[in-house]
Amino acid sequence: MTSRDVITLSVLLGVAVFLDVALIWGPTLASVLLSFTSWDGLSPIKPIGTRNYHAIFETYPLFWPAARHNLLWLAFLGLVATPLGLLLAVLLDKQIRFTRFYQSALFLPVVLSLAIVGFISQLVFSRDYGALNSVLGRGAHPVDWLGDPHLNIWVMMVAASWRHVGYVMILYLAGLKAVDQSLKESAAIDGANEVQTFFRVTFPTLRPVNIIVLVITVIEALRAFDIVYVVNSGRNGLELLSVLVFDNIVGEASRIGFGSALAVILFVICLGFIVVYLSRILRQEDQ
Known part of the structure; x- marks a missing residue:
């Protein structure tokens, strides 16, 4: 490299390292x-x-109630939202009709911040003006989805999963596109059905994506803040x-x-x- 290349590389790398440390x-x-x-x-x-x-x-x-809620949040995202995102990715990978539309619609919540998702949750789950009580016909005896400490943590996890599912779906879709189709064809020739092909051929090849999804899921579960803070400042069960x-x-x-x-x-x-x-x-x- 020339002296100019060394200086340019040092400056660019130095700025990145400085910002990372700072x-x-x-x-x-x-x-x-x-x-x-x-x-x-x-x-x-x-x-x-x-x-x-x-x-x-x-x-x-x-402390201990908050720790339990974080672990519950992690379990819900990992055992419910993440498998659902994988399922949607598998279905959309089949190139069904209107696949592009479904991808866009399911990915749309990902571009929203969790604070915005929290505000949307208030419009849906509010006791007095929420859409869910109206749909369920509970106008006379509304359910306090956000005020009941036995319900609100589950409601917030569902709202957070709405965003998480779309993110996981896109990651797995990218991974599924990279799977060698000849492996699936070989499994089909050997007599494997669609489910067996997925768990024995497709899913093992998604290990790099699984690592990324796990890291993202853990971080999303443990850093959750804004979605509960905009609802009731993270109190009363949240x-x-x-x-x-x-x-x-x-x-x-x-x-x-x-x-x-x-x-x-x-x-x-x-x-x-x-x-x-x-x-x-x-x-x-x-x-």
Whole structure:
């Protein structure tokens, strides 16, 4: 490379690395360090060791319900929304009539932010003016879909899945296009039916896509925030770890050290799922 090429490459790479460190790893490291302190953003930072973590696990009443909701969110996206997205991708890959229209319609929610999905959910599930109660004929005795703490978490997961399904569908559609058709033809010649061909031939070739979908599903489940915050500020049955982080750092409490400890716990949970799965996949590939 010429000197000009080296300078250009160094500048472009340097800017990317700087932004990555400044916007991602810098704040991450700062959160880890602040999690061992007591700080309200104004007074001097006071080191307190692991007291924030002890308080979270032992005396903070909102932590365990929020953790359960996040795990439930992850299970719902992983066991309901993701398989549904895969099913739609398989159906659309058959080039049925109006395939392009169905793809566009199902992908449309993906371009919406979760905050917008939350506002749409209020129009559908609201107790007083929601469309669902009108369709079900419950105008006289409406169901409080968003106010009942036994129902609202399920309603919000359905709303989030509306967006997640379209994203998963597009990823699997791209993966299905890359599957060698000769493999399917060979399986058909050997007497395999359509279901057997999918699970024994097609699905194993989608392993790279499966890894991407898993990582996206874990991140989407654990970072969920805006969709519940626009409904009722993440309270009354909609507590999530991300909401607790926001309330403690940005809210009236201004417990930045405590909120940073919550953020570190959320980061470790997210990283744990991904690392365990990826290490398992890499071990299988080495064998």
